[in-house]
Amino acid sequence: MPIRIPDALPATEILEGENIFVMTEFRALHQDIRPLRVLILNLMPTKIATETQLMRKLSNTPLQIQVDLLRTKSHEATHVSAGHLETFYRTFEDIENEHYDGLIITGAPVELMEFEEVDYWEELCRIMDWSSTHVHSTLHICWGAQAGLYYHYGIQKYRLPKKASGVFEHRLLKPKSPLVRGFDDRFYAVHSRNTDVKIEDVKAVDDLEIVAVSDEVGLYIVKSVDSRRFFVFGHPEYDTDTLKLEYERDVKRGINPEIPTNYFPDDDPTRAPLNVWRSQAQLFYTNWLNYYVYQTTPYDLEKVGE
Template sequence: MPLHLPKHFPAIERLKQENILVERGEEETAHGQVKPIKIAVLNLMPTKLQTETDILRLLSASPLDIEVAWMRLRSHTPTHVPAAHMDAYYHYFGELVSQSFDGLIVTGAPVEHLNFEEVDYWDELTQIFSWARTSLKSTLYICWAAQAGLYFHERIHKYALPKKMFGIFPQRVLHPEVPIFRGFDDVFCMPHSRHTEIRKEDILQHPELTLLAESEECGVSMCMTAGGKEIFITGHMEYAPDTLDQEYHRDAGKRDDVDLPRHYYRDDNPAKGPLVTWRAHAHLLFTNWMNEYLR
């Protein structure tokens, strides 16, 4: 089934090049026979257009009819995307709160160096977290958003790492019976790009949380509240094949102490490009989330 996107949405052409079925314009969904699943996405990433494409690519993997609404904050003005794009395609939380949504995705954000309460949009963000818990079927928290959600809902703190967690890391599935892992292998790979962590011992002190997946190298990668009401992912399953490559070259152009992303380049050689090991499980994870938690 297709994704339903606004006319002229920038990601449409890229998705069509990847043979992803897209319908343009709300009027094209008006005569549909099946009520679509409605998902709001709070996109906090500075690379908004790339993140839009990355998330839509994974949402398209489901056979379900999907409607996506992009959410913005009144308390924060993005500086890395044209204002015209935000005005055309994004809606303030107050404009969406009265609508009926099934799920919410909250992306990462480059604010790890700040305490949560120091983030300029923290108050508005926590209003959204509260709304999601009481009004939606499930929320998917990604990277920094996972840390923020765990802090707000459970008072679990994040901790600074001595060195950036950067690369592709194998994750061990701890509860294969949980529906989010339907069809998963016992081990799957997940991209990580972060300077902070959530600690396993803190998760285990909260009986309302289930630790879902972890890695010997990068620690906690997934946990959830009862019934998948909130699913917290500390990495970036949505990342495109070249995202870590772009991050590496961006940082290497500024400093000479940047490590290669681990388990990413063929033979650890940037000239040979990345070996993609997470794509299939990324599609499966998002499909399972929609099928098992939003229907």
């Protein structure tokens, strides 16, 4: 089934080229069903790449999804044109009286700053507070997961001795959770972060449960007991070459980064990486949309959050 996005969005042509069903606005308006409304708060500097990655995952489900893109007004993006933002993105003032079935809050390259030092922190707090009454299910990714746990539950983040970058093996702690239905007992996922949240801090909160972890890099999936909030500490949306591009970027900056773990064959950055996380990543987004958004959201969007 299709994903419904504006015809002129750069992701449209890319997804159609991958044989992904993208529905035009005209066709969507003439179907007598209510699509799921999903809002993406895109905090990543590589906005077009992140849009495309997330929409690729959201599109591969038997559901019609209408996607709105949200940006922070208190931060000026420098890696994307103002025209792209004006054309395709909305601000919180545009949507604060609307309701959504799902919200995705992305990561952001601000991990080494204290939360309160981030220039859009107050605006992000307003959005996270608003999500409790206007969004049925919210998914927080990477730094967005750390920010969500800090804001909603007071859980601190900690700086890692070295960056967790690479592809790591994970195991399920809640294998019967619908969120990981279809997952292998051992599976691979991508991490790219400089900070972490301690497992014992999450366990100390009765309203949270841990679904999946890695013995190498710790937490991967955490959710609220009421299934309204989800926190994933990796990047299941990443493309095959995303870690490669991050590594090459840091090399050019003179940061002297370590080679991402278990990513390049024989740890040779000149060789093309293999994607061993794609199927699990797709299952994650599909299961979240199906079991925690579509199956439980009210048909009347005005009742979301009640």
